[in-house]
Amino acid sequence: MNIKEIFALSIDALRERKTRSALTIMMVVVGSSLMVALNGMTAGFSNFISFQFSKLAPNVLFVTSAQAQSGGDPFGGGPPPVPKITLNEAVVSRIRSLPFVSDVIPSYQGAITLEAGGRKHDTTVFSIDPQKLYVIAPTTTFFEGSSIRQNDPSAIILAERVANPPGDSTPFAVVGQTLRATYTFVDPDTGKQEKETRSFVVSGIMKATGNPTIDNAVVFNRIAGNQMLHKAGKYDALLVAADSGDFVDAVEKEIRRLYGKDIGITTPKAILETIQQFIGGFSSFTTSIALVALLVGAVGIITTLYTSVTERIREIGTMKAIGAQNSFILVLFLVEALTIGVIGATAGMGVGIMGGYVLIAGFASQDPSSQNMTPVFLPQDMGTVWGLSVGLSVLAGMYPAWRASRTAPIVALRRE
Known part of the structure; x- marks a missing residue:
């Protein structure tokens, strides 16, 4: 058979x-x-x-200060962790002088609440020189009518997802609209919770770039960020641009040589x-x-x-x-x-x-x-x-x- x-x-x-x-x-x-x-x-x-x-800039390193351990108990008692090194203009100048470094972009960051037309929206703020957005995310584009007013502390740029929250039928804010931003913080002198409120005018709305740092945030310049977030000139992060992606490792080694483990460094390659x-x-x-x-x-x-x-x-x-x-x-x-x-x-x-x-x-x-x-x-x-x-x-x-x-x-x- x-x-x-x-x-x-x-x-x-x-x-x-x-x-x-x-x-x-x-x-x-x-x-x-x-x-x-x-x-x-x-x-x-x-x-x-x-x-x-x-879509991210392959030549950009994200530099933050490592946190020192506090003397408090492990369940939250005692003072909060403090940075091992203060990121200020002196650090910016020192890193900018390193070989293969083309630019250093300081930034302030924090969580704020926006209010427009009776609606509220919680978001994060990324306070930098707005023109440097093109260094961080080269694919950055804006909706029609937008403009970058880098020297105007009252101007604010919204990410698309902030201006048009997913699932909402009407936009939260449009170009030219005035909105209020509220920052809640603890006064280091009194220990009491305080609020800082300022008004901003929407100067631009960014289209999605693929960079999560700015695609879910708002941007205003460093003058406004330093004042509103009460940073006293102490930056939360530095974005270090190498001459090209080929020099990222070399720049990272130079920064490590200066600051050792007192500083944290992240690159898009490492994240990926x-x-x-x-x-x-x-x-x-x-x-x-x-x-x-x-x-x-x-x-x-x-x-x-x-x-x-x-x-x-x-x-x-x-x-x-x-x-x-x-x-x-x-x-x-x-x-x-x-x-x-x-x-x-x-x-x-x-x-x-x-x-x-x-x-x-x-x-x-x-x-x-x-x-x-x-x-x-x-x-x-x-x-x-x-x-x-x-x-x-x-x-x-x-x-x-x-x-x-x-x-x-x-x-x-x-x-x-």
């Missing part, structure tokens, strides 16, 4: 047990589709992150590497979950074929009585397992692709900034999942097929 006839007999056997065969195939579909969907979503997320970071490591770990975790589902499908195949062997014992005995060899019986049941695996794995590819888009759509609905993210289905990954699904199916059918092939014809024909 040739292989074509063996496939025909196997398919007929599966058709006779439609419900059981369909449920077994469904188990394989669930496992393989889950692996495809999660792999596609993870690859898409990785590509999206890489694309977003490609950290995120990619997290994505890799997450991918391994989700793949292990999908693999468990696939193994459950393999157990289902064992159960189905073992039950099939029991039910078809007299059929096996008859085939052996008319001359069927053990190898024929073995191949017959292995082909049934192979058929279940091929159908389940193939269907799982299609279901997994659709599932990947559904998962991405659900993620994007929670975070509008990721609406451009799409799943990525790599041919090699798809092939690996398909081969793994089929391979596990055949492997799962080995024992029932071996059991069927070893059945003695006399014993089988005596079975009721």
Whole structure:
């Protein structure tokens, strides 16, 4: 009997047990589709992150002061941590004089509440020379009517998500509108909570740049930031621009040589590497979950074929009585397992692709900034999942097929 006839007999056997065969195939579909969907979503997320970071200036280092440990108890008592080094104009001048440094951009940062037209919006402020936005985020663009008034302490620039909050039908603020900003702080002399309120005029609205530092913030110049946030000339962070991305490591070493561990340095490259490591770990975790589902499908195949062997014992005995060899019986049941695996794995590819888009759509609905993210289905990954699904199916059918092939014809024909 040739292989074509063996496939025909196997398919007929599966058709006779439609419900059981369909449920077994469904188990394989669930496992393989889950692996495809999660792999596609993870690859898409990785590509999206890489694309977003490609918008950042690769030559910019983010410098902050390390925090000294306070003498308070571990449950919050005692004074708060203090910076090990004060970032002031002296530090700015010293870093600016280092080799390969093209610019140093000091910034003040804080949390403020904006009020416009009876509506309030909590956001962060990024107080720098507004013209330096193009250094930090080269892709910065503005909506029509915007202007940069770098020497005007009453001018404020809003990020698109601040001016037009996601989910709101009307904008929070428009260009030319006056709004009030309130900063809440603790007076270091009295220990009492105080508020500083100032009025600003919206001079511009930035389109999304892909830089999370400014895409969720407002910007006004350093004069306004120093006064409103009560910084007394002490900067929260310095953005150091190297001559090019090739000199970032050299600049970082020079800054470390000056300040050691008293200063914190972060680069877009380091952030991207950290995120990619997290994505890799997450991918391994989700793949292990999908693999468990696939193994459950393999157990289902064992159960189905073992039950099939029991039910078809007299059929096996008859085939052996008319001359069927053990190898024929073995191949017959292995082909049934192979058929279940091929159908389940193939269907799982299609279901997994659709599932990947559904998962991405659900993620994007929670975070509008990721609406451009799409799943990525790599041919090699798809092939690996398909081969793994089929391979596990055949492997799962080995024992029932071996059991069927070893059945003695006399014993089988005596079975009721």
